Amino acid sequence: xxxxxxxxxxxxxxxxxxxxxxxxxxxxxxxxxxxxxxxxxxxxxxxxxxxxxxxxxxxxxxxxxxxxxxxxxxxxxxxxxxxxxxxxxxxxxxxxxxxxxxxxxxxxxxxxxxxxxxxxxxxxxxxxxxxxxxxxxxxxxxxxxxxxxxxxxxxxxxxxxxxxxxxxxxxxxxxxxxxxxxxxxxxxxxxxxxxxxxxxxxxxxxxxxxxxxxxxxxxxxxxxxxxxxxxxxxxxxxxxxxxxxxxxxxxxxxxxxxxxxxxxxxxxxxxxxxxxxxxxxxxxxxxxxxxxxxxxxxxxxxxxxxxxxxxxxxxxxxxxxxxxxxxxxxxxxxxxxxxxxxxxxxxxxxxxxxx
Amino acid sequence: xxxxxxxxxxxxxxxxxxxxxxxxxxxxxxxxxxxxxxxxxxxxxxxxxxxxxxxxxxxxxxxxxxxxxxxxxxxxxxxxxxxxxxxxxxxxxxxxxxxxxxxxxxxxxxxxxxxxxxxxxxxxxxxxxxxxxxxxxxxxxxxxxxxxxxxxxxxxxxxxxxxxxxxxxxxxxxxxxxxxxxxxxxxxxxxxxxxxxxxxxxxxxxxxxxxxxxxxxxxxxxxxxxxxxxxxxxxxxxxxxxxxxxxxxxxxxxxxxxxxxxxxxxxxxxxxxxxxxxxxxxxxxxxxxxxxxxxxx
Numbered sequence: 001x002x003x004x005x006x007x008x009x010x011x012x013x014x015x016x017x018x019x020x021x022x023x024x025x026x027x028x029x030x031x032x033x034x035x036x037x038x039x040x041x042x043x044x045x046x047x048x049x050x051x052x053x054x055x056x057x058x059x060x061x062x063x064x065x066x067x068x069x070x071x072x073x074x075x076x077x078x079x080x081x082x083x084x085x086x087x088x089x090x091x092x093x094x095x096x097x098x099x100x101x102x103x104x105x106x107x108x109x110x111x112x113x114x115x116x117x118x119x120x121x122x123x124x125x126x127x128x129x130x131x132x133x134x135x136x137x138x139x140x141x142x143x144x145x146x147x148x149x150x151x152x153x154x155x156x157x158x159x160x161x162x163x164x165x166x167x168x169x170x171x172x173x174x175x176x177x178x179x180x181x182x183x184x185x186x187x188x189x190x191x192x193x194x195x196x197x198x199x200x201x202x203x204x205x206x207x208x209x210x211x212x213x214x215x216x217x218x219x220x221x222x223x224x225x226x227x228x229x230x231x232x233x234x235x236x237x238x239x240x241x242x243x244x245x246x247x248x249x250x251x252x253x254x255x256x257x258x259x260x261x262x263x264x265x266x267x268x269x270x271x272x273x274x275x276x277x278x279x280x281x282x283x284x285x286x287x288x289x290x291x292x293x294x295x296x297x298x299x300x301x302x303x304x305x306x307x308x309x310x311x312x313x314x315x316x317x318x319x320x321x322x323x324x325x326x327x328x329x330x331x332x333x334x335x336x337x338x339x340x341x342x343x344x345x346x347x348x349x350x351x352x353x354x355x
Numbered sequence: 356x357x358x359x360x361x362x363x364x365x366x367x368x369x370x371x372x373x374x375x376x377x378x379x380x381x382x383x384x385x386x387x388x389x390x391x392x393x394x395x396x397x398x399x400x401x402x403x404x405x406x407x408x409x410x411x412x413x414x415x416x417x418x419x420x421x422x423x424x425x426x427x428x429x430x431x432x433x434x435x436x437x438x439x440x441x442x443x444x445x446x447x448x449x450x451x452x453x454x455x456x457x458x459x460x461x462x463x464x465x466x467x468x469x470x471x472x473x474x475x476x477x478x479x480x481x482x483x484x485x486x487x488x489x490x491x492x493x494x495x496x497x498x499x500x501x502x503x504x505x506x507x508x509x510x511x512x513x514x515x516x517x518x519x520x521x522x523x524x525x526x527x528x529x530x531x532x533x534x535x536x537x538x539x540x541x542x543x544x545x546x547x548x549x550x551x552x553x554x555x556x557x558x559x560x561x562x563x564x565x566x567x568x569x570x571x572x573x574x575x576x577x578x579x580x581x582x583x584x585x586x587x588x589x590x591x592x593x594x595x596x597x598x599x600x601x602x603x604x605x606x607x608x609x610x611x612x613x614x615x616x617x618x619x620x621x622x623x624x625x626x627x628x629x630x631x632x633x634x635x636x637x638x639x640x641x642x643x644x645x646x647x648x649x650x651x652x
Contacts (some may be wrong), residue, residue, distance in 0.1 A: 059542065083548060098538060099543050101540040101558055101561075102647065103647055112544070112557075113548065113549060
């Protein structure tokens with residue numbers, strides 16, 4: 001793992017000034033994404049997933065910390081390097097309706113960037129390239145979509161056009177901000193399969209943001225998951241590990257909250273962990289010590305409310321929890337309170353049947 | 356794999372912008388009627404003078420005659436044919452009005468987009484400028500300028516009229532750009548590195564095309580009113596014939612005491628009213644033509 005990561009976030013902090021005072025939406029996040037790999041960022045609403053992604057995409061400037069692309073910090077880039085970064089890192093918005101200009105046809109949307117950067121010459125070539133992009137995202141036959149306006153397309157088709165537009169720049173990294181959350185479940189799977197194929201065939205890296213653990217499990221099975229809570233990463237590790245054997249109480253609670261169709265399993269999950277409170281603390285006034293302690297089922301007075309826990313290595317992954325760090329004993333490492341099937345529904349299909 | 360997404364049945368059509376405007380204009384009956392009306396009056400005023408015999412001598416034996424086969428709208432106070440005068444009267448108000456409106460709209464759109472997109476100091480400066488412009492009473496300014504420069508050419512009038520009209524449109528364009536630039540598709544365009552000028556004028560502006568065209572039409576109307584008004588008040592050099600001058604002359608000759616003088620004052624009034632109605636209905640049709648959502652219905 002000595003190769004330079006494609007994108008590296010180190011100590012990323014984003015503080016917003018509001019009337020009630022400064023709000024630290026993201027408070028120190030370190031992540032790495034490698035080419036052709038998937039990093040899934042999960043967490044509940046308002047935990048800073050999108051803010052992190054926007055900073056990684058260079059849309060917003062982080063308050064402190066650095067975003068490095070191929071080992072070079074964004075702030076130290078010259079114009080040419082920045083153009084290269086801008087083209088290599090593309091961002092797919094959550095809302096497929098808002099992200100397309102309603103006055104432009106699919107053809108015009110797809111080729112605007114290509115024409116601007118001189119990647120295509122002439123109308124015939126531009127149309128051919130646009131058709132190729134549409135074929136990549138399974139909008140076939142392309143000819144029937146090229147001259148459509150966004151309002152003539154369905155949500156899934158629009159999101160595919162969004163993906164195709166990002167691919168026009170020949171990106172090395174796609175940042176998907178809940179890109180599938182607004183789609184119907186059946187369409188979601190087919191879009192995820194399309195994205196998975198891009199990852200496997202074009203070696204595109206992904207920073208995939210979702211609040212849906214089933215999607216994370218399906219899409220990022222070979223990659224990593226980082227669980228965020230109130231602006232911090234609380235658990236980070238390979239997907240099968242995190243989903244199959246969560247260590248942090250918050251991750252356990254997240255997995256326990258996934259709807260389980262099997263009533264016996266559901267009962268087992270429910271009895272496993274119960275949050276002490278459903279209320280999310282305000283970002284204006286974060287609890288002292290571990291930010292999760294007012295809700296944490298494993299809360300121990302004196303241990304959790306003193307210092308802020310750091311991400312530490314606990315059985316092959318990073319966990320930010322005092323209790324886990326203390327109990328980390330060889331015997332406890334294989335404690336499997338939940339099984340691999342704790343997140344039901346979507347199971348990654350066998351490679352040959354994937355596409 | 357994507358069998359779930361049935362491709363929408365689409366007919367293949369590739370039309371030019373002009374073609375789209377034309378379909379939009381002819382789709383709704385009202386828009387079509389308006390377009391026909393505007394085209395008819397423009398044609399009447401610009402092509403008419405080439406067709407109609409320009410020889411229209413003063414004839415003291417024919418003063419204030421009623422409409423007849425020879426003189427369709429009768430004659431005026433000098434015995435000249437009213438219809439010939441009417442044909443020659445439309446061109447100046449229309450082109451001066453059009454020019455004033457074009458100027459006002461271009462200034463408002465360019466400055467409004469820049470102010471709304473960039474904000475900051477340039478926005479504050481332009482906003483101050485509009486505040487000042489808005490507080491000046493338009494018609495008084497026009498009267499003062501026209502009275503000061505006695506032999507003002509028609510394009511001079513267009514500049515004066517245009518410079519008083521841009522401020523309000525500037526404000527609404529600025530507000531719309533401020534709202535549109537926060538939309539996600541603008542961010543997506545930025546992510547494609549499309550360049551600021553392109554984002555402002557190719558991504559944002561087309562979303563306001565209908566609004567801008569409707570405002571252009573309204574501006575043409577206002578400008579024509581202003582110019583005709585100046586002529587009616589007798590403040591303009593009475594060189595070329597035009598609608599306002601006709602009304603001014605009929606007023607001077609006490610038309611309200613002369614029933615036979617009615618065609619001379621009603622004809623230009625009718626032209627102005629019809630042109631206004633035509634422009635407004637056409638504007639609505641244009642709005643539909645330039646909005647892809649409305650175009651489909």
